[in-house]
Amino acid sequence: MRAGIVSYGTYIPRFRLSVEEIAKVWGENPDNVKAGLGVYEKSVPDLDEDTATISVEAAREAIERGEINPERIGAIFVGSESHPYVVKPTATIVGDAIGCGNRFHAGDFEFACKAGTAGIQACMGMVKSGMIEFGLAIGADTSQSAPGDPLEYSASAGGAAFVVGKKRVIAEIEETLSFTSDTPDFWRREGQPYPSHGGRFTGIPAYFRHVTSAATQIMEKTGYKPSDFNYAVFHQPNGKFPVRAARILGFTKEQIAQGLVVGYIGNTYSGSSVIGFSAVLDIAKPGDKILLVSFGSGAGSDAFIFNVTDLIENYPRVPAVWDKINSGITVDYGTYLKLRKKIRLKG
Amino acid sequence: MIPRFWRKIKYRYDIVGSVCENCGSKFYPPRNFCPICRRRSKIKEQRFNGRGKVLSYTIVHDTPDEFKLNKPYIVALIELDDGPIITSQVVCNPEEIEVGMRVVKTFRKYFEDGEDGVIYYGTKFVPEKIATNAKNF
């Protein structure tokens, strides 16, 4: 048996902020924003939610659904660009919260929006080598954006967790590869509260080059063509990029629709492509083939080919990702500023 | 505060209490000594499943410094389905809470030692009907 996904879980904070609400504050036309970005609202974490709490909730769902004994998890990797601490890991918080004992490998990953898929690859390698029985890979963020920056329309919060192993696999990893280069399209310097980006430079030389290269190369390596896949999920910084990437590569709208979650929860960064992938697993059938391509600024893409196994039939998949997406409650911009602590407080 | 918090991480991050195998009494927070059986206590750690119902609640408006931003917040006594009573915050709109309401555990941040201090995480509860990660959603 190949290594693959044994179980998965997701967490999306309950609050939503609409494009209208943001546009109103900054004097922009919400219809133009929606048309330009393909984003309608985004998730907002509560005051007491952060990357650690999102990671724990997603991990617990994965462990519960997969009926995994936490003590058999030998590695935890949390990918995020909003770890609560710059120094001090998130993975240790997750480890103690799920009760996996002390004998586990742990580390926090950072690679902009693709640190979660990097964690899946690391777990896969450790599982395949026999170092561990199960690995837990998490991609989660409460992403930052400066007030008034176009990023503010999309930067949101959420995460997904995957138990990777060789036993009881519901989606085996047939192949994975990464396409990486040094491309400064988006960054945040040490000590800075908000990220900076290269505007339109984030498009063709960054997102599209890495996503399409990784996708093309993994298909070349395995001999598959777009029509061989039932579903494809591309990283979704907004609603436009993944649709265009799909078109360039030759995938149909139908192939990407189920995993395209950005319109209603925004860009959850490290959670983005993996929440989309989770939404696909929610409805996948045995024998389905799924292409997942993440993207992290800086820049790189991890591509995966998954084959869904018979075991998914009896795997509990409720509540579904789309149920969570559709159960938000809206907040106003002032509340959002408070929740995200964008107001400078005294003392 | 840090060592004091660290020592109890296991019991705060999840609802780990204890049970006296001699009389069946369940304790949260865990006790090392059963007040009923005393020297005949046979204490064992136990993880409770994290579901229960609200016995009583209050909405706190006059908050200590560390909860200033959370004002108003809800504190409740929750009777766990498989165990004892726990004092915890409930995360929901104050209008949503009521006595008897079913709730389920969630992992949240309680407070932090300022902007450069340690973050104190722990267990809170959320109404089952709005808990997207609950089985019965």
Add this chain to the structure above:
Amino acid sequence: MERVAIIGVGQSKFGELWDKGFREIVLRAGIDALEDAGLEGKEIEAMYVGNMSGGRYLAQEHIAALIADYSGLSEMGIPSTRVEGADASGGLALRQAYLSVASGLHDVVIAAGAEKVTDVGSEMTTDIMASSADREWEGFVGATIPALYALMARMHFTRYGTTPEDLALISVKNHKNGVLNPKAQFRREISVDDVLNSPFVAEPLRLLDCAPLSDGAAAIILANERVAKEYTDSPVYIKACTQASDYLALQNREDITTMRAVRIAAVMAYGQAGLTPEDIDVVELHDSFTIAELIAYEDLGFVEKGRGAELIREGITSLKGSLPTNPSGGLKACGHAIGATGIRQAVEITYQLRGKAGKRQVEAETGLSLNIGGTGATAVVTIYEIG
């Protein structure tokens, strides 16, 4: 056991005493008590001090030695001991003093209670008070003392149909009594509407359901019967002074609509005094929150569990009722100087039994006081009778 009598009482004004420090407040109460007893001071053989949190309010521990020093008792080198039981500290000091005389160890002792709270800000005060509950499992989750009493109130409402109006009536009554007490912090009447329109502190409790936290001190001189008769014609005897404990955190108690420590201490006290609740003429009890007074009506045996509201609705506990309760204004109107409160209650009962309570005088030969620590993990019940 020796009979124990109160031969002198003294009390500072309660309130925000900005121009007075801790030492001055205590000294005032002590001198008043000595003068009241007609003692010089040299007769005192031991001192017991109730103080909850000098360490955090004043960054001053070793309070007992400090007070002995400033009251001139260090000169004689007498033992001075601080006892702590949150806001039952005063009651505990009274009980330790009582035991030392009852046992025959001492002939004359002084018990004092004192707290200075206004040297720190109100958020700090909230935090300090929270340390009288379980810091690790209640305080950590933001369960302040008002929040914990609010949980009790909600449970009482749910189970017995008690209402916010019932609680408001308690506050109204205590304010009305406070008007008549020159030492009280609040000497103004309030209405039920005032209470019900005051802001929430912890729902369902509002600002005017909560006693203030105050500066203040009180002192009381106890002596055995032989000595008492040398100094006074009207000794007030302590018939019983009992103490009980409960689980610190509410979550560990079987029923939070009752304070078991109060029930246990009350049953013991009635037993030792050979009295029943019907024999009590006047009560000073611990209304740190209105719900606490209502629950105390029940746990002290004045009415059955769940029916506490009847006593306030029917005016039974008002100054003119058959069971006047908190004629001083209680903690709500007289003020709650934390560690001083237990002693202050004894001072009030003494005034009442001596017939020296001025405009708030009720007809009484037998009195009872109840001092509670935190949310009820410590309770002290004392029964007094005019000799």
